[in-house]
Amino acid sequence: MRKKVIAGNWKMNYNLHQSINFIESLKSEILKKERNCDIIICPNYIALSEAYRIIVNTPIKLGAQNIYFEENGAFTGETSADMVKSAGCEYVILGHSERRTIFNESDEIINLKIKQALKHRLKPIFCVGETLDEREKNLTKSVVKYQIENGLKKINYDDILNIIIAYEPVWAIGTGKNATPEQAEEVHYFIRDLIKEKYSSDISDKIIIQYGGSVKPENSRDLLSQENIDGALVGGACLKVDTFIQIIESC
Ligand code: PGA
Secondary structure (H helix, E strand, O other), X not given: OOOEEEEEEOOOOOOHHHHHHHHHHHHXXXXXXXXXXXXXXXXXXXXXXXXXXXXXXOOEEEEEOOOXXXXXXXXXXXXXXXXXXXXXXXXXXXXXHHHHHHOOOOHHHHHHHHHHHHHOOOEEEEEEOOOHHHHHOOOXXXXXXXXXXXXXXXXXXXXXXXXXXXXXXXXXXXOOOOOOHHHHHHHHHHHHHHHHHHOOHHHHHHOOEEEEXXXXXXXXXXXXXXXXXXXXXXXXXXXXXXXXXXXXHOO
């Protein structure tokens, strides 16, 4: 049985003080009872070490929203795997569609970042997904296959289970329009099959595949009850404690 993983991608929201207040109230809600899923929050870089101080020794885990693929050096404005690791991160979101489109990140760059994260024992949450145009042209599976093959190039057996895959159809991100549970399940099944082909059936049984794209309390139960959907990567609805908690409860 795969344990569900709910991750909150805060994107570029909340300053340091707002982040601290938010995490304090999330923590007090989380500690009220035992949960049967893993919970990850991914605030901005500025808030990471304070976030870690608040959540240490709780079930909440910490993730960064990005890293650079080089070790260190003259890369003004960038943040390394070692830096986010030293701030307390266990996870890092890589390949998010906003990084792919707004910041022109290619599959090759994403692959370098995944390798760099793994080298520092950070677990990548590796995002893939098609645009609306690609879905309408019936290209969903070939796009996702290309992203998986190239993003996971030269990632070996020992490392693959340290990666979470997040299927995030671009047309569902921040639009309020989620994939139906059936649409999502079809792609999740397809991804699991790709992992089986590339690695093994044991690995494909174990790998966590999250769904992301307009997950909210109204749709999380149906999405999470699909056989191959092992959790959610939540954007907008993770910015309020009550909606994030409701999604966690739907596991
Ligand atoms: P959304 O974002 O839940 O606001 O659609 C999801 C994501 O971008 O990871």
